[in-house]
Amino acid sequence: MTRRPGSKLHPVALIGRERHQEAVDRLRRSYDAIAPSDTVRLAKKTSNLFRQRAAASGPGLDVSGLDGVIGIDPAGRTADVQGMCTYEHLVEETLRHGLIPFVVPQLKTITLGGAVTGLGIESTSFRNGLPHESVLEMDIFTGSGEVVTASQAGPDGEGEHADLFRTFPNSYGSLGYATRLRIRLEPVPAYAALRHVRFHEADKLAAAIAEIVDSRAWDGIRVDGMDGVAFAPGEYYLTLATWSQSPEVGGRQQEPSDYTGMDVYYRSIQEREIDVLTVHDYLWRWDTDWFWCSGAFGAQDPRIRRFWPRRWRRSDVYMKLLGLDRRFGIADRLDRRAGRPQRERVIQDVEVPVERIGDFLDWFDAEVGMRPVWLCPLVATGDWPTYPLEAGRTYINAGFWGTVHVGPDAPGAPRNRAIEAKVHELGGHKSLYSDAFYDKDTFDRLYDGPNLAAVKHRYDPDDRFITLYDKAVARR
Ligand SMILES: Cc1cc2nc3c(=O)[nH]c(=O)nc-3n(C[C@H](O)[C@H](O)[C@H](O)COP(=O)(O)OP(=O)(O)OC[C@H]3O[C@@H](n4cnc5c(N)ncnc54)[C@H](O)[C@@H]3O)c2cc1C
Numbered sequence: 001m002t003r004r005p006g007s008k009l010h011p012v013a014l015i016g017r018e019r020h021q022e023a024v025d026r027l028r029r030s031y032d033a034i035a036p037s038d039t040v041r042l043a044k045k046t047s048n049l050f051r052q053r054a055a056a057s058g059p060g061l062d063v064s065g066l067d068g069v070i071g072i073d074p075a076g077r078t079a080d081v082q083g084m085c086t087y088e089h090l091v092e093e094t095l096r097h098g099l100i101p102f103v104v105p106q107l108k109t110i111t112l113g114g115a116v117t118g119l120g121i122e123s124t125s126f127r128n129g130l131p132h133e134s135v136l137e138m139d140i141f142t143g144s145g146e147v148v149t150a151s152q153a154g155p156d157g158e159g160e161h162a163d164l165f166r167t168f169p170n171s172y173g174s175l176g177y178a179t180r181l182r183i184r185l186e187p188v189p190a191y192a193a194l195r196h197v198r199f200h201e202a203d204k205l206a207a208a209i210a211e212i213v214d215s216r217a218w219d220g221i222r223v224d225g226m227d228g229v230a231f232a233p234g235e236y237y238l239t240l241a242t243w244s245q246s247p248e249v250g251g252r253q254q255e256p257s258d259y260t261g262m263d264v265y266y267r268s269i270q271e272r273e274i275d276v277l278t279v280h281d282y283l284w285r286w287d288t289d290w291f292w293c294s295g296a297f298g299a300q301d302p303r304i305r306r307f308w309p310r311r312w313r314r315s316d317v318y319m320k321l322l323g324l325d326r327r328f329g330i331a332d333r334l335d336r337r338a339g340r341p342q343r344e345r346v347i348q349d350v351e352v353p354v355e356r357i358g359d360f361l362d363w364f365d366a367e368v369g370m371r372p373v374w375l376c377p378l379v380a381t382g383d384w385p386t387y388p389l390e391a392g393r394t395y396i397n398a399g400f401w402g403t404v405h406v407g408p409d410a411p412g413a414p415r416n417r418a419i420e421a422k423v424h425e426l427g428g429h430k431s432l433y434s435d436a437f438y439d440k441d442t443f444d445r446l447y448d449g450p451n452l453a454a455v456k457h458r459y460d461p462d463d464r465f466i467t468l469y470d471k472a473v474a475r476r
Contacts, residue, residue: 022065023179026065027177027179030060032145039464040465061141066082068082068089069089070180081183083178086109087110088284099187099188101186102133106285107286112183116168118170118433121378126377127224129382133382136183137165137181138150138168141176141179144462144464148160150162150164151165163455163458167385169386174452189245190246190278191278191279192225192241192244196273197240209354223242227376254276264288290318291374299318331343335405340405342411343403345403346416348400350428353393354395364422367418370404377394386468
């Protein structure tokens with residue numbers, strides 16, 4: 001396996017304050033052009049939301065020019081970033097300074113604003129929490145058509161608009177749109193050395209995770225990133241990443257691996273105990289094959305992969321293919337023709353307390369039977385009412401993205417509903433980027449409905465934005 005030539009750096013493209021202000025002015029003008037009786041929504045090209053939404057009726061908010069990095073302060077280790085800036089672009093800019101955001105979600109086109117308002121997670125989340133927890137302040141375009149700067153409470157007391165700041169994560173644009181975010185960055189060297197550690201029992205896996213969260217080390221070696229994959233009952237792996245100045249594996253220099261070519265990253269987890277990647281390739285290791293989901297399009301079959309252009313081995317390309325499949329019902333038609341039972345799409349990320357992950361995986365195997373499952377430990381560092389994980393407690397994010405043949409009940413989403421119920425029985429939480437089925441009372445209890453309503457009323461008194469419940473459950 002050889003490393004492809006060093007990834008090409010585009011010219012530095014910081015946009016600066018002036019151009020940022022022009023884009024905000026454009027956004028405001030587009031807001032003014034929307035009739036007061038119409039609801040306001042984003043006009044944005046990419047999305048990593050999975051739930052289906054009602055088609056937009058009007059022109060939407062013009063967010064063009066809000067997709068850049070405004071500036072980076074290498075000494076202070078912060079960046080000012082526009083709300084619709086993708087992590088792909090953000091990381092390209094910060095890596096020039098040997099810095100990365102505290103948490104970099106795995107899919108290249110996830111935007112900073114999307115990850116903060118719709119949550120995100122990655123392998124540094126066991127020590128850095130979720131992306132919104134390293135935001136220092138945000139400019140938010142509210143339903144009243146004004147931009148307010150909201151910041152976290154500091155040692156001297158409440159930050160400005162602290163209620164909006166705290167309630168914003170997991171509000172999915174129902175409280176406003178972040179136009180600028182100041183985030184913290186952390187230093188990284190050039191390489192990530194990986195250990196793929198196998199576990200046969202879920203309890204031992206959970207104990208190892210708890211130990212690493214406490215000690216930040218495994219077998220005496222520092223752990224900077226930790227995620228895992230459950231391939232099958234009794235086959236669990238933790239991938240432990242250690243930042244490294246040189247491409248060393250097991251004490252020997254080695255060519256960093258490249259999983260954007262013919263080799264597929266997730267398979268390497270079962271095949272090798274140690275590995276090394278550039279930090280750049282480590283951050284995007286899951287994007288190339290959208291975890292394992294590219295297999296559904298044949299992209300992992302060597303005969304097809306050989307001809308699949310490298311630049312199209314990316315999650316946003318598969319997302320578009322999936323959109324076409326849904327639009328034209330291709331998989332459903334093929335199933336009907338082959339006499340297979342109708343499919344239910346089961347695309348969810350859930351958080352379960354670490355000590356219950358074995359229970360969840362056993363139940364999931366018996367009731368849903370879909371594998372692999374991605375596992376990512378996280379510890380929230382603060383209290384966030386719209387996604388109330390217990391601060392300081394270790395949870396495991398379990399992510400599963402696929403279909404199950406359930407037959408004629410498929411439109412009623414029986415597996416998705418069962419997962420929703422199980423997660424809450426185990427004391428967990430469910431992300432809202434995909435289908436949700438809660439009744440209003442349960443939803444309000446889980447996501448602090450009264451607080452959401454009070455904050456929305458303060459910043460969007462005329463209800464120009466759709467409520468979180470209407471977005472997440474009623475699919476508006
Ligand atoms: C199959 C799948 C797997 C996923 N896996 C992961 C994962 O492993 N790790 C992870 O971190 N996340 C994952 N996600 C979730 C993803 O991070 C969230 O859906 C995120 O919100 C997407 O961000 P986006 O930038 O694409 O936003 P969009 O999809 O464009 O928008 C998401 C929501 O945020 C709102 N929004 C967008 N921009 C802003 C803004 N600037 N201010 C306020 N609101 C805004 C939109 O109105 C919308 O309601 C996954 C999603 C899918 C479908």
